[in-house]
Amino acid sequence: MTDSPPEGTLQALWQSQPPGELAMSIEEVRERARRLERRVARRNRREYIAAVFVVFGYGWILWLVPFSTARIGAGLIIAATIFVCYRLHVHGSAASLGSDLGINSSLDFYRVQLERQRDLLHSVWRWCMLPFVPGFLVLLIGQALAQPARVSFVVAYGVLALCLGVGLHALNRRAAARIQRALDRLKDNA
Numbered sequence: 001m002t003d004s005p006p007e008g009t010l011q012a013l014w015q016s017q018p019p020g021e022l023a024m025s026i027e028e029v030r031e032r033a034r035r036l037e038r039r040v041a042r043r044n045r046r047e048y049i050a051a052v053f054v055v056f057g058y059g060w061i062l063w064l065v066p067f068s069t070a071r072i073g074a075g076l077i078i079a080a081t082i083f084v085c086y087r088l089h090v091h092g093s094a095a096s097l098g099s100d101l102g103i104n105s106s107l108d109f110y111r112v113q114l115e116r117q118r119d120l121l122h123s124v125w126r127w128c129m130l131p132f133v134p135g136f137l138v139l140l141i142g143q144a145l146a147q148p149a150r151v152s153f154v155v156a157y158g159v160l161a162l163c164l165g166v167g168l169h170a171l172n173r174r175a176a177a178r179i180q181r182a183l184d185r186l187k188d189n190a
Contacts, residue, residue, distance in 0.1 A: 040094035069142025076135030121176040
């Protein structure tokens with residue numbers, strides 16, 4: 001006697017399974033790649049615009065504030081802003097999908113672009129937030145030393161900056177996790 005169930009049972013079991021998702025068409029892959037490219041371009045444009053405001057705001061401190069430590073801190077923040085923009089441009093821009101690629105090449109291209117954005121967002125604390133720490137510390141310490149009566153304001157500003165950094169880190173981690181889920185779905189569809 002064998003342990004296998006009767007043949008009719010296997011067929012019924014096979015037919016009762018929910019239908020699997022079909023692999024994506026080349027048009028769908030191309031559309032998703034174009035959407036990713038547009039979304040990344042909008043994100044980068046927002047970051048560059050914010051960088052202009054940061055450079056002007058801290059440039060104002062750099063030229064007008066008489067405290068040398070505050071000026072050094074402002075200069076460090078401007079340098080960090082330029083570094084972050086460079087890093088975002090080099091490592092965070094999305095490439096365009098060529099129109100002559102087939103389905104496998106298009107899918108590989110899209111997967112690589114998603115992985116690139118996921119890795120960028122996952123490591124945002126290292127390349128985006130950490131460069132600002134020295135400038136903020138020098139700026140805050142310089143302000144506290146130059147104006148001891150405003151130490152409570154300086155501490156509040158520091159706590160606010162820390163909370164903002166933690167919040168931005170959490171948002172970027174969540175976005176990286178969302179991209180990872182999309183990558184997992186791609187792997188399942190392949």
